[in-house]
Each structure stands twice: as C-alpha cells, then as structure tokens.
Amino acid sequence: MTDSLASGSESGPPQGSRAFLLLHPRVQRWVWRAKWPALRPVQEQAIAPVLAADEDVLIAAGTAQGKTEAAFLPICSRLVECSGPGVRALYVGPLKALINDQFRRLDEMCEGLAIPVHRWHGDVSAAKKSKLVKSPSGILLITPESLEAQFVLRGTRIVKIFGQLEHVVLDEFHAYLGSERGRQLQSLLHRLELAIRRRVPRVGLSATLGDVSLAAAALRPLAPRHPTIVSPSNSGQELRVQIRGYRIDAPRDQDLGTASSDDSRTFKIEAPGSVVDICADLFEVLRGSNNLLFTNSRSDTEAISDRLRTMCEERRLPNEFFPHHGNLSKEIREDVERRLKEGRAPVTAVCTSTLELGIDLGAVTSVAQYGPPMSVAAMRQRLGRSGRRDEPAVLRIYVREHEVTEKTAPEDSLRAGLVQSIAMLNLLLNGWCEPPPPAALHLSTLVQQTLSMISRHGSVRAGDLWNALCDRGPFNGLDAPSYGIFLRDLGRSDLVTQLGDGTLTLGLGGERLVSHYSFFTAFQTPEEWRVCTGTRDLGSLPLSEPLMEGAHFVFAGRRWRVASLDEDRRVLYVVPAPGAPVPRFAGAGGTVHGRVRQEMLAVYQSAEVPQFLDSLAVDLLDEGRKNFARLGLHETPFLAEGTHVRFFPWRGDHVMDTIALLLQRRGAAVTRTGVALSVTAWDVDRLREELRCLARAEFASAVDLAAAVGNKCTEKHDQFLSDGLLAADYASKRLDTEGAYDWMVETLAALEAEGE
C-alpha cells in the first residue's frame, strides 16, 4: 500500500501531532502533498471531535486560520472509507461567491480521495442539479434558500438524497444569528432530521462569536447538551490601530454624502473642509497598496469613491479606488474583487459590509473605517481582513465631529461618535464583542415554514405542524394557543384552508406564494429600479428614490444623467455626466449594545487618554469630556432645558426604546436623539416622579408596550399576522423591559442616596 503513514511522517508536518494520526492515510497523504509545515492549532483541536461524529462542534477562530480544513480533513477521513450513494456531508454557506470559493478548495482536496463534491445555488445549471438528484453522493455545498427549494419542489426525494447524511457544516455561522434567515436555517435542519429520523452532528464555523456559549446554543436549539467548542487562543498577531479625528466646520446640509439640491442639474460636489481633509488623508495613506475602506452606508461608499477617483484624475494617475456595495451589479463587484486578488496594480475597495465575509480577496495591507463602527463584532470582522500570515493587522478609524456653536444641542457637544469609537476599540482590545441577540419569535419565518411544510405533504394536521415547528422545533417561543391564533390568521388571508377531515392544506393565496421562486427566501427585499448605461448593467436603486428624466446622480463611483426611464420594466437608462448628488438608500437604523454605552460612560468618567488617538482626536475627546462635566452629567443623568428635559441612560438601543415607550404610556412626548432621550413639556421633577410611579407599579409587559408602536410590519410575511401576534413578535426582537426597569430602579436608588 502506497498510502502509508510512513510516507507522511518523514516529511515533518505530522510529527508529534496526535490529531494527524487520527486522519485516514489518504487524507494524511493529501496534507503531506500540500506541504503544510504543521497542522494549525484549530485543526489540531477540531479533528478528534469532528471525527467522532457524535456531538455538535463549534469552531471559532480568526480569518485564514484553516477552519474549513479543520472541519473537512476529518469529514473526508470518514467519507473516504465508504462511498455509497446519498449525500454524506452537507455544507451550508450564506453567499454564492463563498460557495464557489469553497467548492474549488474542497474539490481540489477531494480529487485524489474519490469523494465527489457538488455545489447547488441559483447560478448552478439545472442539468447539474438533476444529475445530483438522480445519483446523490459525497459532499454538497448549498445555500439555505436552495435547501428550502429542495423541500418545496422535491419533498418526496429528500429521504433519498439525504438519508445517508453524516455531517452538517455551517460556514460563517455568525452571519445567521438573530435573523429571519438564521431561524429559517435552524428550521430546515430540524425538518431534515425529522425526515430522515436521525440526528446529524453539526459543525459551526465562525471568526466572530461574541459569547461562544450563546452561539453554541443557536447551533441546535433545545439541545440537551452543549456542543464541543474549539476556540484556540489568538496566535498573538500584531495589531495596529488608530483613531483619527476631524472637525466639520460646515452646516450639516452641505455635507458630502447627504448632498441634496432643488436643482440637481446645477449641483456640484464641493465638499466642506473636513471631508476634503479626510479624503486627502485617505488618498495619501491608501494609495499605492491594496486596502479595504469600509463605510457605514452605500451613500458614503459612493461619495468617498467618487471623491477619491476625482483626486486620481486631477493628478493624472490611474484610478485606484473602486466602490463595492450590494446595489452594484455582479459584474462591477466581481471586477473589483478580481483587481484585488490579481494584485497587478494597487487597488482600494471602498465598500460596505459586502466585503466583510470570507470571500478570498488576497492580501490586504490595511483596513480603514469611515465613521464610527456599527458594532464591535463588525469592526473585528473588518479588521480580520488585513494582516494575513506574518503581517500586522492595521486598522485606521476616521471620525468626524461637527464644530460646536451656541446652537449645538448638548448631546452633540459630547463627541459621542468619537467616544463610541474609543469605547468599541477598548472592548475589542479586551476581547469582547456583541453576543447573539436573545431568540425572538420570527413569526414571519414561521409563516414561511408552515406553508413549506404543508406544501411538502399536501395536507397536514395542525397538531403535527405545532409539534414539528414549535413544540420541539426552533419556534419554541410560541405556545399552542398562540399558534392556533396564528393558523387562523393564515386562514383569514387564504394562505391555508381546512379540509373536511380537519387537516390543513394551502389556500389560493398560499399556493400563489409557494409557487413563485421568491418564496424560498426568508428575508424582505425592496422593489428596485435597474440602472443601465448602453447595454451595461450598473446595478439597482430602491424604488423609493424618485428620479426624473434629466436628473443627475452618482452611482458605481461615477457621475450620470438619466437619459430615459422604462416605467414598466423599471429600468433607468443613464449616460455619463458631470456634477451630481449621491443617491439616498432607504435604511432602518442599527442598534448599539448596552455594553458599548456603559464603556462610553466609563470613557467620559476617566481621564486616561488612549494611545491609539491622533492629536486632533485627543483634542476632541478632551472637548467631549469637558462638555460632559460642564453639563453636570457626572452627578445626574437628567438635564433640564427650557420647557423640556433630556436624559442619558447609557444603555443599549432596545432599553432606550423601551424607556421611551414606558414614558409615552404616562403621557409624555419622548424622542430619541442619539445617546439622549428628550421629554417635552415635563421638568426634571415631573420626570423623576413619573419614573417613581412606573417603578412602583406592576411591570408593563413588552407586548402591551409594543401594541402602541405604529409601523410594526417590517418582515416579509408580517402583513398576514393579526395585531396581537405582531406586537408579540415586535416585543421579542426590539424591546427589553427588564433592562428598562433595571435602569429605572438603579437611577432612582442613586438619586435617593444623594438625599433627594
């Protein structure tokens, strides 16, 4: 036998490695041929538990640490032994591009092992799909949506295809946590196990998991045991971080990125001082190497890339700055990715979170962040995009603060954007990041999964649906009577209807929903216009953006004029043109975690000046701290101001929203302004008294509070839910009454301690 252990051990890598010895000789041979100097720590730790295949495993390790191989070296060791029919390992990935990357890697690994590797997503030909259905085998790489389609369109073949399944691998596991899509995936995996009447061990892979044990619980809801956690300590990679401060001396409406004008024909981008300063700095720092410049919005991405490209043109240099976001066409995006990967000429991608996930981009010198990061988790994910191998990871954060005048609102004088950036960086350096949000109801996805199950079986008893999806399934937050109300809601919208024998089948509306391919996604997508120039597809703009013929706008990092519109097909035909504002993209707003706000408070209360600030950022922090003290915020969170009162809870957004709703119930007019809440027509004493009443009275339920919220329909199928269920769903994902009461009790106690 040529595949002997001896041939591997003489080459170096496996020596002293117990994990290596556990691998199949042919897999060992592959490692040897690949000339790996050694197994990576994450692989060393993951091989035994994945190979045992009796427990779930969560593998948390940084980018480029070899997580994929950590899962698939042992999986291939098992698969190489028996190559019978049926898919043996199922890999679920969140992106088509990522599946294509992983397909290439795995196919190369499995070539000599005679393990077939297949991929299945929207861009894979129907011929390849039907071939797999006819003779399923080996490893299958798939998206959650395509897996959903299998249940709906090939329900009777599920057992034939997956009956022999031994492993499930979930890549970029953090990308699903807390979302409708994540709940859909949990439900699909649960239904798969019900279909084949067997538990199949799951392997979750992620680079960013705030609280590993919470993420572990999401790997298999209601699991009696925790999964095995593989999380090697960081390899001590060097980290270079800096926060750079800038002052804005112009009024807000002239600011680049939110530019607007009554007459867009004459509008010119003339950015105020600070943006020019930032772009001049970005140009100097990033030019000549490969970088990622992350922004917090597509508008910012367009504005900054337009400015940087102009700077290249003014200097008669080839352009190095290219925009990359979700509304740009696939061709434009892939062009940027290819430029980065090839590395022929220096390239900086000005991007949104599109380039956060693990698509292969080659080596990147540094990462820049324009504006305060949205979350510590996102910042960590972005930082991880630079500094592969022995290079340091480099992150520069660019923060702008408005000049303070006598008109400036108090909360705007606190330099909250800068302080939030400092707080987040402090937390990152301490190894913290946001844990997954507590499990919400996700009733929109329960609509989808209910219809999907009925569609697969033709008709189902209500009790069986309840058992599979709720009682022992991932929607276990809903009790039986509520599921009864839920089903009646679906009946009222004609999504389901009851047959003579009492079972449920699809109604006309349900048939229509399920028979269209858009049914397979759990998430909502807005209607959009396609943007074309000549025959070239540039991307899409949301329908909410009204654009007339002759209007000018910036898109794909260039300037355009609308030549004509096709109303029926929703296409904008554009031609190049000078001068234009940046389009707005509708968005809902993110949430800041309470731990970040607590750290911000600590930054205000401290006198320490972090090493990672540049000189202007030091000045701005000093200003923020002085204003914090001047406003008396060391002594009290309340700030009287004319006819209204502001207060600063320093809690997360969910708690702040809940406090606002509680006060609204007492008749207050409350508005959120950044880190502050404002109550009009109340003074400080009245506010304190009302808070005392609230704290003494019985706790209000989050569902009751949510009932008062107006626009609760945000997810795909929310329109089918009655008010009570909608309020319960909203409360489960957006409100935190416990946190709100904690704040009230704590604040009142502190006031009383001061003798009031």
Added chain:
DNA sequence: GGTGATCGTGCGTAGA
C-alpha cells in the same frame, strides 16, 4: 425648534 436615520444575503421553470 428640530435634527437624522445600516448593511447584507437569495430563488426555478418553461419556453424560445
């Protein structure tokens, strides 16, 4: 007196 306000992901078949 009122501001300003995330991102991203995905899908199949029939018919020419």
